[in-house]
Amino acid sequence: MTKLFSDHQPMFVEVETTTYCNRRCSYCPNSIFDRGLRKNEVQMSEDLFYKVVHELGQLHFCNQFSPHNYGEPLADKRMPDLLAMARREMPAARIALYTNGDFLTPKLYETIEPNVDALVITQHGERMPSGVAELFQIHGGAPPKTRYKTASQIQANASNRGGLIPMQATLRKACGVVMNELHINAHGQLILCCEDYLARKVFGNISDMSIAEAWSMPERLAVHRNNIQGDFALPSCRSCGFGRTF
16 A cells, blocks of 8 residues: 555645634635634644654655645644644655734744744735734845745636636646645545535545555545546536636
């Protein structure tokens, strides 16, 4: 089961630690569905998070790991400790944290910076979050490891999230995402891809399988072989595309 992982590692592993997000952006399914509300918050257990990063480390994972999906990672107060755990268990991985910046402060930045290789801050409001502005002022610009993106930059290449967001979109003609990425939501479900907000296609739960088994799963590979040829069997794949939301 480890042979495929040795021959071809995921380029990207995404693990959601919380479903909660404080924003309701029009180009995100959180603006339509109630999955991201605080009252519905689901947090991945620390034991399951450890299982994932430990197994990736044992497999010498050296590509990108990101602790997010549709929840805001810095809304999870455990995040500094989870990042430290991920760094300890996966010394060769590139850890990239994507955040809306609303919870980021200079103090929090100093805590998490040693354990990340990239901190991507995406501004979803009209102005830079106050904590981010303070951080940039202290450093005289973007501090080490940070990359800043505005809402207009995000929306310019927005996805319709597998058809969930009403927008004009150019549909995919083929897709290799399934073969190149692993996406695990806060419930521990191994979902189709980053567009699968509602977990409409679940291959199983990572608590019941190893990372190597998840990566080598025949059903997942069969979906990839069809998608790479543009033979989309799943409705969410057939309706997935990119466009502008304004």
